[in-house]
Amino acid sequence: MKLLVTGGAGFIGSAVVRLAVARGHSVVNLDALTYAGCLENVASVSDSPLYVFEQADIRDRAALDRVLAAHQPDAVMHLAAESHVDRSIDGPGDFISTNVTGTYELLEAARAYWTAMGRPDGFRFHHISTDEVFGSLGPTGQFHEATPYDPRSPYSASKAASDHLVQAWHHTYGLPVVLTNCSNNYGPYHFPEKLIPVIILNALAGAPLPIYGDGSNVRDWLYVEDHADALLLVLEKGALGRSYNIGGENERSNLELVRTICAILDAKQPKARGSYADQITFVTDRPGHDARYAIDPTRIREELGWRPSVTVDEGLARTVDWYLENEGWWQKLQARKDVGTRLGVTA
Numbered sequence: 219m220k221l222l223v224t225g226g227a228g229f230i231g232s233a234v235v236r237l238a239v240a241r242g243h244s245v246v247n248l249d250a251l252t253y254a255g256c257l258e259n260v261a262s263v264s265d266s267p268l269y270v271f272e273q274a275d276i277r278d279r280a281a282l283d284r285v286l287a288a289h290q291p292d293a294v295m296h297l298a299a300e301s302h303v304d305r306s307i308d309g310p311g312d313f314i315s316t317n318v319t320g321t322y323e324l325l326e327a328a329r330a331y332w333t334a335m336g337r338p339d340g341f342r343f344h345h346i347s348t349d350e351v352f353g354s355l356g357p358t359g360q361f362h363e364a365t366p367y368d369p370r371s372p373y374s375a376s377k378a379a380s381d382h383l384v385q386a387w388h389h390t391y392g393l394p395v396v397l398t399n400c401s402n403n404y405g406p407y408h409f410p411e412k413l414i415p416v417i418i419l420n421a422l423a424g425a426p427l428p429i430y431g432d433g434s435n436v437r438d439w440l441y442v443e444d445h446a447d448a449l450l451l452v453l454e455k456g457a458l459g460r461s462y463n464i465g466g467e468n469e470r471s472n473l474e475l476v477r478t479i480c481a482i483l484d485a486k487q488p489k490a491r492g493s494y495a496d497q498i499t500f501v502t503d504r505p506g507h508d509a510r511y512a513i514d515p516t517r518i519r520e521e522l523g524w525r526p527s528v529t530v531d532e533g534l535a536r537t538v539d540w541y542l543e544n545e546g547w548w549q550k551l552q553a554r555k556d557v558g559t560r561l562g563v564t565a
């Protein structure tokens with residue numbers, strides 16, 4: 219298959235690009251290279267004859283038309299987005315612009331291209347979204363595909379809006395779409411403003427390990443390479459117009475998660491004295507911080523036979539190893555604007 223992957227220089231998009239090329243698919247990586255984009259994430263495939271990079275913005279309709287006409291993909295996998303909740307609190311405009319308007323422009327470009335190609339049945343527009351569109355859970359229950367949308371941050375509201383647009387383009391225009399909503403990802407190439415890399419890198423630097431609020435917020439952690447595998451499966455086997463929730467079956471509170479990372483670091487790179495956990499510091503909570511996310515993975519397991527392959531303990535150990543071995547990668551990204559600064563404190 220020839221895939222057009224948007225956001226392929228980001229964290230999850232680059233995992234999709236690397237896996238798709240490894241499986242013999244042709245990939246056109248379309249990315250604007252915002253502060254979150256990094257071409258080193260796809261350096262391992264950049265010389266492959268199966269890989270092409272196009273620097274373009276999903277809000278630029280003319281650029282989208284040009285790229286689609288030039289490369290004639292069989293499917294679009296749409297991952298380009300503004301993705302950091304804290305940044306969405308300080309500057310929601312970029313999130314509305316890229317996640318909502320950008321998705322609209324991409325849908326319209328894809329619809330025009332698909333129509334010009336004779337509306338092939340096999341074409342797919344795969345929209346990659348988040349479990350945050352479902353809002354916040356109490357101590358029990360899980361999100362399933364029919365859970366009503368209840369987004370609470372500017373980020374999740376913009377993603378919810380984009381999900382609705384994708385469903386509307388399917389129902390109204392017949393565009394062949396599939397959607398996925400996944401839980402929190404982690405793993406190699408995770409941008410160093412997100413919780414897990416911040417904890418690993420601050421620990422190594424001897425800096426405080428910031429935990430929002432009391433650390434009781436629960437997330438269902440999904441290893442990024444498992445996610446990429448699930449996305450390619452949904453693209454190829456998912457039912458038309460259907461959405462699939464993808465979870466890691468790995469619920470942890472933020473405090474438990476951070477303690478696990480500290481224990482892994484204590485074993486792999488012990489401090490001269492004490493534990494990395496001694497650096498844990500509780501800081502002001504994020505405004506509107508969702509209490510708990512949990513995914514009911516029944517649909518993807520029963521319809522497509524997919525389950526995650528990695529437990530959170532294994533995935534975190536691999537992730538810590540990767541950050542220990544790739545200092546050159548993260549040091550450069552730490553120098554980018556506002557990385558390492560506490561954002562999104564004031565509502």
Ligand SMILES: NC(=O)c1ccc[n+]([C@@H]2O[C@H](COP(=O)([O-])OP(=O)(O)OC[C@H]3O[C@@H](n4cnc5c(N)ncnc54)[C@H](O)[C@@H]3O)[C@@H](O)[C@H]2O)c1
Nearest residue numbers: 225227228229230250251252254255275276298299348403
């Ligand atoms: N990270 C998670 O835990 C998670 C969980 C669920 C869903 N998602 C979704 O998965 C997708 C990828 O997330 P991520 O964590 O890899 O994000 P990321 O921030 O690491 O990467 C986003 C990529 O999109 C590019 N981009 C941003 N705006 C663009 C624009 N206007 N035009 C073209 N390219 C643009 C950036 O340059 C970057 O390479 C997003 O849609 C996100 O909502 C992420």
